[in-house]
Amino acid sequence: MRLVFVTGSLVHGGAERQSIALANGLAARGHECHVVYVKNDPSQLARLRLAAPSSVRCLHATRYFDLGALSQLRSLLARLAPAAVLATNSYALLYAGLARAGAPLAVALHSTYLQTAKEQLQMLAYRPLYWSADAAVFVCERQRRHWASRAVFGRRSEVIYNGVDLEHWRADPAAGERLRRALGFAPGDFVVGLSAVLRPEKNPVQLVDAVARLRSRGVPAKALFIGDGPERTAVEARGRELGVAPHVHISGFQEDVRGYVCACDAVALTSFTEALSLAAMEAMALGRPVVHPEVGGAAELIAHGEDGYLFPVGDTAALVERLARLTEAQWRDSMGRAARRKVERQFSERAMVERYESLLAGIASKRRRHEHLRKRPPIHQQR
Numbered sequence: 180m181r182l183v184f185v186t187g188s189l190v191h192g193g194a195e196r197q198s199i200a201l202a203n204g205l206a207a208r209g210h211e212c213h214v215v216y217v218k219n220d221p222s223q224l225a226r227l228r229l230a231a232p233s234s235v236r237c238l239h240a241t242r243y244f245d246l247g248a249l250s251q252l253r254s255l256l257a258r259l260a261p262a263a264v265l266a267t268n269s270y271a272l273l274y275a276g277l278a279r280a281g282a283p284l285a286v287a288l289h290s291t292y293l294q295t296a297k298e299q300l301q302m303l304a305y306r307p308l309y310w311s312a313d314a315a316v317f318v319c320e321r322q323r324r325h326w327a328s329r330a331v332f333g334r335r336s337e338v339i340y341n342g343v344d345l346e347h348w349r350a351d352p353a354a355g356e357r358l359r360r361a362l363g364f365a366p367g368d369f370v371v372g373l374s375a376v377l378r379p380e381k382n383p384v385q386l387v388d389a390v391a392r393l394r395s396r397g398v399p400a401k402a403l404f405i406g407d408g409p410e411r412t413a414v415e416a417r418g419r420e421l422g423v424a425p426h427v428h429i430s431g432f433q434e435d436v437r438g439y440v441c442a443c444d445a446v447a448l449t450s451f452t453e454a455l456s457l458a459a460m461e462a463m464a465l466g467r468p469v470v471h472p473e474v475g476g477a478a479e480l481i482a483h484g485e486d487g488y489l490f491p492v493g494d495t496a497a498l499v500e501r502l503a504r505l506t507e508a509q510w511r512d513s514m515g516r517a518a519r520r521k522v523e524r525q526f527s528e529r530a531m532v533e534r535y536e537s538l539l540a541g542i543a544s545k546r547r548r549h550e551h552l553r554k555r556p557p558i559h560q561q562r
Contacts (some may be wrong), residue, residue, distance in 0.1 A: 180260040180543060181211040183282075185252070188220035191376065191432070192458040194289035197224045197341050197531075198267045204532035206230065213259060213546045217248060217274055242272065253278040261281045262543040263313075265535070269305045276308035284541040285314040286333065291325050291382060291475060293454035302331070313542040316535075318455040319476025332481040337538055340479075342531030346480055347524060348464035349438065355441025360429055362403070362442065369393070369400045369506050372438050372467070374442030375450075377408030377429075384410065384417045385449040385495055391421040392499045398506055404429040404474050440465050445505045448472060451492060455480060460526050463487065463518035466513050470501045477487070486517035 184202050189195055199214075204541045206212040225236055238248035245511035256264065263283040266275040268344060272286045284294045286309065286415065309315055317323035317332030323338050324466050350538045364370055375381045386402050393400035404414060404427070411429055418424035432440055442448065446462035447470045453459075455476040463480075465543065469487040469502050471477045481487035505511040 180540060181259060182213070182539060183225070183256065183259060183261040183264045184212065184214045184267070185264060185271040185275040186214070186216045186267040188218045188230065189216050189223040190220045191222045192359060193341075194267050194287075195223055196226070196457065197289070198265075198287070199223055200342075200344070200528055201265075201532060201535055203228045204537050205536060206526060208532065208536065210536075213261070213453045215252060215255065217245075232279065238274070239389040249274055250280055253280060255260050256280055256282055258490065263537065263539040266312075269302065269308075272305060272308050276311065281553065283313045283539075283545070284311075285539060285542060286312045287316040287318070287339075288326065289318055290324070290452075291322050291453050291454050294380070298359065302329075307333055313545070314538055316538070319479050321476050321479065324452045335542070337534075339531060339538070340476075340526055341457055341460060343457070343460050343464050343522060345464060348461050349463045350441055350519075351437065354438040355443075358438045359441040364401060364442070365399070367399055369445075369502075370399055370403055370443045371400060371502060372405055372446045372462070373449065374405040374440060374446065374462065375408075375448075376406050377410040377414065379410060380451050381408075381410065382449045382493070383414050385493070385498065387414055387417040387421065387423065387427055387446055388495050389447070389449075389498045389502060390450075391423045392425060392495065393502060394423060394426065396405070396452045396503070398503065400502070401426045403439065403443055403562070405433060405436050406430070407432045436461070437532060440467060440556055443467060444508075445470065445502060445511060447502065451473060453477065459487075460522060463515075464522040464526075466512075466515040466519045468505055468514040468518055470498060470505070480521075481518075482521070486514055488523045517532075539557045 184200050202212045202214050206323045214235045217238050219237050219239050238251050256281055259281055261282050264275050264279055266272040309331050312333040314335040316337050316339050318341050321339050361447045373386050377383050388557035390400045390402045394514050418427035440462050446467045453475040459471055470491055471481055472492040473489050490501050492498035
């Protein structure tokens with residue numbers, strides 16, 4: 180199949196990473212894949228492994244809705260005549276939905292959180308584009324129900340879990356130990372990681388609070404923030420305020436986070452909102468138990484008390500209690516092995532790619548059958 184993927188940009192983010200992984204995976208299975216991104220942020224461009232540089236194009240939109248960018252996309256789709264188009268999130272759907280010119284269209288929605296009144300109004304405008312899409316893909320069942328209750332669905336709605344490359348996300352204990360030493364962690368330290376862009380909705384300050392409470396109980400806890408972002412200043416200020424600044428480490432942006440995650444004893448998320456956390460999935464694949472707020476598809480990813488822990492959103496006392504259970508090395512290692520097995524069974528990149536391949540082939544063939552029937556002459560003319 181000839182496929183076109185449309186994203187808002189190639190900025191560092193989970194949705195963009197999954198789109199790139201999907202394009203690479205389908206290309207590896209013999210499909211002709213093209214990637215188009217609307218705004219010129221090519222941060223993850225190097226991750227794409229397509230047949231030719233010409234398979235990747237930027238529309239260079241200079242405003243939210245850029246008629247010139249829309250015209251470029253319409254011309255490109257008319258020339259390529261793809262078997263199917265897949266848009267990532269609502270902004271890409273705006274362009275793909277208006278430009279597709281009859282091409283079968285699917286949209287993958289990776290979020291549940293609308294931060295502002297403006298975004299809520301935009302979703303009202305987006306809804307007809309979802310309704311007209313041949314398929315809408317949600318990354319977990321809870322997210323699908325969330326949006327269905329808000330009248331966001333496609334002609335066909337599917338749940339396809341995100342997936343990770345099981346070979347790429349395989350633990351390297353030696354690399355983790357080297358980084359622990361380089362970061363100044365002692366062998367007995369209990370290192371809790373948080374891998375994310377430090378944005379407000381990730382609520383990273385809560386992990387600083389948790390580390391302070393653990394240390395007050397005699398646990399040699401340290402926080403390792405793997406990433407950077409606008410909340411860095413707040414994280415650092417909270418560390419100073421609580422007297423734990425020497426125990427709060429921020430790595431800054433890392434192209435490859437595997438060694439840093441392996442340097443951690445456990446991983447925590449503190450987000451107010453998630454759909455299906457790719458960072459949690461990656462940590463589980465690396466054999467790290469994850470403590471995750473009860474948001475989005477957390478309960479579909481983590482079996483509480485078996486391969487990780489869940490806690491009520493914003494409840495720092497509960498977060499501390501879950502983390503304290505993981506200070507016992509034998510228990511957290513057992514839970515980490517169970518986490519790896521869970522990802523192998525249910526959240527592999529291969530399974531994700533195969534599900535999307537089947538979906539896109541299905542909407543492409545349905546459109547071809549419809550066009551064939553539409554073009555057939557009336558029965559009285561066939562005699």
